[in-house]
Structure formats: C-alpha cells, structure tokens
Amino acid sequence: MIDVKELKIGNYVFPKNDSGKESVIGEIFAINDYLVSIKGNHNQYDYHLLEPIPLTEELLLKCGFTELYSDSKGYIYSVNNIEFIRSYFDTPSYFIKTNEENVLFEKPIIYLHQLQNIYFALIGKELEVNL
Template sequence: MKAQDLRIGNLVKTPRGIKSINGLGFKDTVVSSKDYYATFNNLHEGYFLDHCEPIPLTEEILLKCGFEFVRNNDEPFYQLIKNGIVFNSDYLSVEDSIDCAFNIGNNLLKFKYLHQLQNIFFTLTNEELTINLLTKNK
C-alpha cells in the first residue's frame, strides 16, 4: 500500500483493527530516517504505513458498501449504481477476495482493495462511499 494511493477517510487495517485515516505525513523512525505515518479517527496513536494493511474487497464488504448480488446469464457479480455510474465486480475469486472493475470508455479500471474503491467512488461521484466497518478502540 503506497502513501500516494491513500487519502483522508480511507479505511485500512491497523494493529488496533479497521480505522479511518485522518492524517498522513512523515515521522522519524528509530534509525533517524523519515517514513510515512498515518493518524486515525478515534485512536490516540498513529502508525507507520508499513504497520497497516489494505483491506481486500470481499463479498461482505461489497454488501456493506451497498452493492447488490446480480446473476446475469449464470455469471454472478456484484453491482452498485450511483448517480448513473455503474460499478461492477467479479464474483469471489480463489482467495475470497474480489476484483472490481469500472469501464471508462474502452478502458477497464481494475482494483481489489477497499481504499481503491473508496477513491474511485469519490472521484466519480463526488461523494464518500457509505460503509460501516470501523472497530472500537482496544
């Protein structure tokens, strides 16, 4: 997961569960070099990005994002329509993660992590993707 792919509001896995990013920046590491550091809503501590993980898209996550299961000619997939924009995803793959795809003209944009879906959704709709995956502080 690259810092340039993240924005405020993205959900990522931290050592304390799934959290929403509220700040990104640099912080000194133990060896006196700087590395990307994120702070999170409802958490008094932040984490270096190498301690955070992207959240793979799964059936559960897509359904919590408002996607609906569609079976079209025996090819199941998930779909979300917002402001006339259609987001389609492939069905469950080998490792229970899902690849989402969005057609823009003749180009197919593929992504498989929640923060990527959040970013493309916001870019195309100018609205935040509604999803409730946040865990409480431990």
C-alpha cells in the same frame, strides 16, 4: 503494505502496532510526511504498519452495493449508476463500469481503499462504509 500514493483521508485500513499485531480497522483522518492518524486510536502509524482491507461480497453489500445479476464475466453489483464486476477467474478481483459512459477500468480493484478512491473520483463524494 499499502502503496502510500493510494492513501487519502477517509480510507479504511488495518493498522498494526510496532510488534506487527493488528489493531482494529480504522478510518484515516490525518496524513503527514511519514505518519497516519486513525480515528478512535490515539497512536500514529508509520505507513509500513498499515495493511489494506481485502474486498469481499459482504463488504460490498455493507457499502450499499446490491447484487444485480451474474454473467460470463462474474457477479455484477451496483450503486449510484456504477456497476462493479466480481470476476470468476483465479483470485477474486473486481472491475468498475459506469452505466452512463460504459467505461470499464481494466485495473483490478482488490482492496477497500482502492474502491473508496475510484468511487470518489467517479461520483465526487465519499463511499459510505458501514463496517
């Protein structure tokens, strides 16, 4: 389940129906007190019926990132002067560093909606997601 405080319009999620069966990945276009609306789907979903989309290398590449190199910390990807580090350790986790200010976010980013939100906060525009 996704933390409701992390959701914003434009985030991609896996909605589930009331029986728990996953639907098609969708983009949130409306949020109200208890429900979320997904583009291309005529249903509204309660927050507890939304699942996050795990980040993968394939998904990063579909979002416009390019692999630069690997070092002792992990694989380094880049888009718009942001470096994204895929850690080697345990469960794959990702960290962001900006080239201009050399800022490293210590909190792991493991889901697409988290990446979309931090990208928007740093760049001021939406991350282009091509699923």
